[in-house]
Amino acid sequence: MMSLPKIVCFALLSLALGQLYQAASTETVSVCPTNFTRVADKCLLADNSWKNWYDSDRHCRSLNAGLLSIKNQTELKAIQEWLPVVWPYGTEFWTAGNKFGETKTLIDYYWQSTGEQALYLPWNQGQPTPASGDCLVLYASVSMSTGQMVMDKHLLTVKNCTQWAGHICQAPLQQFTTQLCLNPSAVYEAKVPV
Known part of the structure; x- marks a missing residue:
C-alpha cells in the first residue's frame, strides 16, 4: 500500500504536468494551398494567361502543382460549376491530358501530372x-443565337x-x-502536417 506522502506527491506531480500541456481537442483538417480553391476533393487554380x-x-x-486531371463525372460536374464562377468567359483551359507521343492507338491519353492512363474522357462533340x-483542353463553345452569349459546358478537345x-x-x-492546447496562462492552436 502506498503511503500518504507518496500519494500526495504523485497527485501534485500529475497536476503540475497536466497544467503544462493538455490537449483540449484534436481534429484533422484539409486545406488548399494559398490562392487555390477546393473543388470536389482537389485544390484548383484557373489561370487565364494564355500559354502553350x-x-x-x-x-x-x-x-x-500539376495540370488538371479528371477522374470521373462527379469531378467534372464540380469543375463545370466552378469555372464560370472564377472565369466566366474562359472558353479553353489546358489539362494534364497528353498522348506522351504514343502512336499505337488513336485514343490512348494519359494524365501527365499522375502518369495514369485517362480512363474517363468526356469528349466534346466530334472529338477526339x-x-x-497530342494535348487536351477543356473547351466550351460559345453561341450568340439568342442575342446573348451562351457558353456550353467545358468538355475535352484535342489541341x-x-x-x-x-x-x-x-x-x-x-x-x-489541429490541436487546441491549454496551459494555465494561455490557449494555443497548433497545426501539424500529417
Missing part, C-alpha cells in the same frame, strides 16, 4: 481528332500542344492535425 501546354505545365510545377495534336490556352493547376489537399 509546356509553359502551362511549367507554371503549375512552379506552384508545387488525333490529327489536331496542338504548341498553341495557346489558359490552364488549370491542381494541387493535393494539405492535411493537418
